[in-house]
Amino acid sequence: MRAARAMADKHDLEIVGFERDGIDVHIVGEIASALDDLLTRYPIRLGGIEISERRDAATMTGRPSDETTLWIILDRADLSQPPAPTTTRSRWRWPGRRFAERAIRTAVVREYARALDHAGGLRARDQAWQTLLTESLRGGRSTYSLLDPAQALVEGFTEVELRGKRASSTAKLLHDALTKAASWPSVIPSDQGPTADAESGDNRKAV
DSSP: OHHHHHHHHHHTOEEESTTSTTOOHHHHHHHHHHHHHHHHHSOOOEEEEEEESOGGGOOOOOBTTBTTOEEEEEEGGGGTSOOOOSSGGGOOOOTTOOHHHHHHHHHHHHHHHHHHHHHTTTTHHHHHHHHHHHHHHTTOOOSSOTTOHHHHHHHHHHHHHHHGGGSOHHHHHHHHHHHHHHTSSOOOOGGGOOOOOTTTOOOOOOO
8 A cells, every 4th residue: 555655645646445355565556656657747637546346336526625626446357357459459469567567557547548538628539530530531440439539539548558659640649639638727528527426425427
């Protein structure tokens, strides 16, 4: 937990679920390292990070006093499973990295991409759609779906973060669109408002 607390103190974050039974200290350290790196390079106002038993049932947004604060929710199962490729280009090779590290970093990067999307008020989705449409009209064989620009942004950001210079040109354009939109003044769309839990008082919003 020391690494997680140090990262949380550095970025003024809350951390939840890191002390659950069965969560290895190595996993905690990898999450802390990955998130520290992402927050340093692509800073956004983030309220905290939680390891949940089921991300589908989790929500992702703010404290009761600030409904626009984003949270990252990690599904515990994703931290021990191999990254699930959604495109043919997702079958990446990571020389020298252990399987567990790949799974953990991929999970953190993907969730951070979703947080960036919301930090930018979902504005990057229009640019993503234009990018994918242009590639389609040029006859390019894109591995990203024109019908799902939000997921294309997540996958493009993840490809660049994991492959670096070896990432595709489309991935780099999607990555740039996402990070540039997130660097503008934060706007959380009103139609993406918080989902309140009446009993717990938890009003973090799912993204």
